Amino acid sequence: MQNNFELNGLWFLPSSADSQLSGKISFSQENGIILDLLGNFNNPEKLLKDSTNEIILGILENGKKVTLLNNAITSRTVNFPGIPTTKYMSLYMLIGGHFIDKKDLIFDEISTEYHNLSEWLDISGIDEQNSDLKQFNLHYSLPEEINFDINDSKMKFRFSANTKSDDIKSFILNQKSEFIVQKEKPIEIFDLLKESLIFQGFLTFGTFESCYPKIIKLKNSNIYESYKEYKIPKQIDLYYKSKINRSKKQKHSLEFLFTYDDIKNNFKSVIDKWYKYDLEIEPIIYLFLNSFYSYNTIFSENKFLEIIHALETFHRRIFKNHVLDKAEYRNKKQIIIDSVPEEHKAWLKDKLSFGNEPSLKERLIELLSEVCKYRIVGKIIKDNEEFIKQVRDSRNYYTHYDFSMEKKALNGSDLYYLTIKLRIILIIHLLILLGIEDEKIEQILQKLEDYHYNFLIG
Structure with missing residues (x-):
């Protein structure tokens, strides 16, 4: 979700896979998901009536499958003679699979790389050993996952790393952190996303800065590719326009309200309460x-x-x-209501509804x-x-x-x-x-x- 892109592809509706149109899909945080089509999915007589399509499917020029959700026409042209054009705005885009119906949008894992997550965790696998003026020794071990359960969800912080070197004068090691929610059985996509967004709120509170997803990956263990004797769940990348203000300056962890290290001794209890109180x-x-x-x-x-x-x-x-005991207030309120003429009772009862707050x-x-x-x-x-x-x-x-x-x-x-x-x-x-x-x-x-x-x- 962090990088803007434009890709060409072929696009069609789930009900008419043979009627494919050429078009370009683009994504940016400023404009969201925009599909520019050459042509129109609808029949000519419906051209000026229908303005929405719940699901649009596509195949990108790189061969990846795409599903667009909640699509609305923002503009269209009709030329006689000529080729009509249609512009759609989509709320959600899933790259990596086709989903014919919304009931198929179920997943059992969501993995999110959040802005500031690595800095908030502040856990590094780098260990400097026996360095001096002539020798600089580093040892790196991938940090272990941090696992915790909230209600019926298994959650974790998972670390990954990659390196880049020119073999002569530079060596770059990049460690990343992900927040992962796993369910025993697949659930509806937006319920799963909600569990991740609750943590996003907690991370924003902790870092005292707007946190937003940079990469979101979804998996369903029942949707996989086979490699020899292994079953590898297919990765579905999720994109949507975020209205969150994105900080342009990286904060130092000293500027965070609190870090993982501040609460790690009772982190499980703290995060459990955050999820509990999010409902209340x-x-x-x-x-x-x-x-x-x-x-x-x-x-x-x-x-x-x-x-x-x-x-x-x-x-x-x-x-x-409440100020008074609830039973005592009910009795007082009834005495007052009974003391006024019938035509004023309803008005007075309404006025006294919040009188005990x-x-x-x-x-x-x-x-x-x-x-x-x-x-x-x-x-x-x-x-x-x-x-x-x-x-x-x-x-x-x-x-x-x-x-x-x-x-x-x-x-x-x-x-x-x-x-x-x-x-x-x-x-x-x-x-x-x-x-x-x-x-x-x-x-x-x-x-x-x-x-x-x-x-x-x-």
Whole structure:
């Protein structure tokens, strides 16, 4: 998925393999998957009506088979006389096989090479031995796989290496790392991809930078090629347009929030919790990670509202989400509803539906009380009451844009700093949720202070 390319081929629909059209397929992160055809798959009478084809199959000039999924016509020309042309945009491309029906898109392994994965793992097979001014000795051993199971999935980090030498003055060794998910039985492609994307979110959190797939490979152990007595599963390469902002500068591991080495002693427990909580707090994780993935890096009040929404939702999902005992509140609510005329009961019942939920102020008080023991919190928030008031007033104004609240709301750099402080609070709560020890959390937060948010420290 990292390299752009253009390839010629022959293209056809699963229902009409004999009617093949010439065309060019291109892929880039900017434009996605584009198929330019000479001709049109549809009959002339349907030419201006049908604009989608769920599956398109192709054979590339290098002989590889291609399956395009979710294809929509973006433009077409009709010339009389002449040859019509059709341009498709496809959401997904699989190179290495033909899949006639979507139900055939099942796989039992996905292997992904992620941006920053090798740097985050920071595991090398190179060992320098007995080197001096005249002699430089290196020994390399391929690192062992790191295996761990999550639910019914077998996962691992697998290492590979290749070398290049001109035999005279240069020798290059390139070690790569892959994240692999294996299932006992083949499952639907997007369910398998989802399991890999959850780890992508974890890697983005750990590296504090948008992580994206560079290469994605799929396998189904039932789809193989025979070589002598061996059965070799066919490799299917997956391509799709990623909307993730791609960093142009390689970060040093010191700039990561945490590395594998920081959590390796309880990595299995930490990653297990990340997968578990992805189901429970997926909206919070999405809102938090969106600040890394988004192309729009310009700060606006929407980013402030996003982090407030993330914190409120986090508190609602993880903490107690009621003020009074639920039974006590039900009784109080019923007494109040019974006391008003019949024509007002439905309106009042609706208004009281969320009356037992904590206010934003109460949520922030509880969220702050859980993290105040960490040094960075005392450095960035000098007065809890004033901080909560600034958050509440700013949230109310930017939600409703009531002129009466405008003077109380922060704006510009003050709102930006307030947003960063709220972001730090959410980061700490995520670290706690993952079961990382307090001492290690302090070390991680020191990186935030040193490399990312030192401008907040007075």
